[in-house]
Amino acid sequence: MNSIKTTVHQVEAICHGTVIDHIPVGQGLKILKNLQLLESKTRITVGFNLPSKIMQLKDLIKIESRLFAKKEADKLAIFAPNATINLIQHYKIMQKDKMKLPDSIEGLFACPNLNCITHDEAIVSKFKLLQQKENTALTCIYCERRFLQNMLKMI
Amino acid sequence: MFSNIQNQLFNNHILSLSQFDRMMLEDLIQAILYMKTHGMPNALSGKVIGSCFMEPSTRTRLSFDVAIKRLGGHVIGFDNNENTSSRKGESLSDMMCVISSYVDAIILRHPKEGSAYLASQLSSVPIINAGDGSNQHPTQTVLDLFSIYESQNTLDGLTILCVGDLKYGRTVHSLIHALSYFKVQFIFVAPEGLQLPQYLIEDLDHNHIAYEVYSHLEKAIPQADIIYMTRIQQERLDDTEYQYLVTPYLLKKAMLKKAKSNMKILHPLPRLNEIELAIDHTPFAYYFQQATNGMYARMALLTLLLNKQAHWGTLT
Numbered sequence A: 001m002n003s004i005k006t007t008v009h010q011v012e013a014i015c016h017g018t019v020i021d022h023i024p025v026g027q028g029l030k031i032l033k034n035l036q037l038l039e040s041k042t043r044i045t046v047g048f049n050l051p052s053k054i055m056q057l058k059d060l061i062k063i064e065s066r067l068f069a070k071k072e073a074d075k076l077a078i079f080a081p082n083a084t085i086n087l088i089q090h091y092k093i094m095q096k097d098k099m100k101l102p103d104s105i106e107g108l109f110a111c112p113n114l115n116c117i118t119h120d121e122a123i124v125s126k127f128k129l130l131q132q133k134e135n136t137a138l139t140c141i142y143c144e145r146r147f148l149q150n151m152l153k154m155i
Numbered sequence B: 001m002f003s004n005i006q007n008q009l010f011n012n013h014i015l016s017l018s019q020f021d022r023m024m025l026e027d028l029i030q031a032i033l034y035m036k037t038h039g040m041p042n043a044l045s046g047k048v049i050g051s052c053f054m055e056p057s058t059r060t061r062l063s064f065d066v067a068i069k070r071l072g073g074h075v076i077g078f079d080n081n082e083n084t085s086s087r088k089g090e091s092l093s094d095m096m097c098v099i100s101s102y103v104d105a106i107i108l109r110h111p112k113e114g115s116a117y118l119a120s121q122l123s124s125v126p127i128i129n130a131g132d133g134s135n136q137h138p139t140q141t142v143l144d145l146f147s148i149y150e151s152q153n154t155l156d157g158l159t160i161l162c163v164g165d166l167k168y169g170r171t172v173h174s175l176i177h178a179l180s181y182f183k184v185q186f187i188f189v190a191p192e193g194l195q196l197p198q199y200l201i202e203d204l205d206h207n208h209i210a211y212e213v214y215s216h217l218e219k220a221i222p223q224a225d226i227i228y229m230t231r232i233q234q235e236r237l238d239d240t241e242y243q244y245l246v247t248p249y250l251l252k253k254a255m256l257k258k259a260k261s262n263m264k265i266l267h268p269l270p271r272l273n274e275i276e277l278a279i280d281h282t283p284f285a286y287y288f289q290q291a292t293n294g295m296y297a298r299m300a301l302l303t304l305l306l307n308k309q310a311h312w313g314t315l316t
């Protein structure tokens, strides 16, 4: 718990909301983009390249006034499989969860295979996920091609 | 005897080889064998099959048409996209919804990968994937597997030599996948730049399947039980490149002197010049029997899709 407290103080503490911690460096921005909160009035505090005992360097995101549902959090696991989600109420961590990679993900990425039918028809992309050591492999359920996460572009 | 496959294939789709396991493939081989020896003239009587070829493939279409007719069924459809509404911009999704309301099963050939899976999500009747872009062509794989079994009387303990375009060759990728359920070993011989993709090598390692890569075709032949030849698409290379790169990978009769007596040569056909004509009359040639097996394989698959209880008789 000590390390968490130190971390939380690296950027301004929040009263009520969600802290996504231990995000691999560089993935923080992708998560932000995916959260689609940037245009909304939600107050977000972001830390990139913060020192971390476990990871040396990490990214961190704090979202004020919003508690993430487990499912919502797991969707982000593709960018940060080992990140932790802390739900904060009255400046205290009420719940702490490790992100869990879901079995599949819909509508988030476009299939990199240009000859995939998903580009021609009005359908939502869907990938099966498989954690492989450092990387996550995604298999398009339509064209069956397998890609590494860093090869995919968000829609 | 076919209880397993019947339960799983009846009213289902045939989209990809990944839906089969070893037991299903073994059952399927027995069903094809039955079709070949006994036939089943009424298996599709009263059934209408939609044959939707959105890109031309004469051989595959004919093979399905004949299979349906030999089972007593009717075929409707089209064999290219000239006259269909896709030119007017109708989506595959709409087309599948409409056609599936007319027929008992749909055979779909389409240039885009994933089209068969999409169709299966929308169709109220079974979809048979007859090739979706460079992805899958499961009935071809089943007939290849059957031809190997038929010619060797087993699928275990064989050495399979794969030659030619191993990078883009869809048939060879699916066959490697299918054979990985059995105790086989592979030898790969391919021109530079057309070697087996890394992800397939990783799959082989993952499944503990032994393989070797040879650069010299003739040296690999004496070990092979099966030589699986593939077409090298000439349009991928210019003329000089083709001559230089491809010539060492064309199979000549003179190379077969040290071949095993049980060795058989397969090719998905049509061939260009990968197999010298002089080989056709040797006991090694098996590609025409393989093409005939395509009809029996499709007969067996169609029967299983549309009959919960087919009267297979008894086989040993």
Ligand SMILES: [Zn+2]
Pocket: A111, A112, A113, A116, A117, A118, A140, A141, A142, A143, A144, A145, B114
């Ligand atoms: Zn795809």
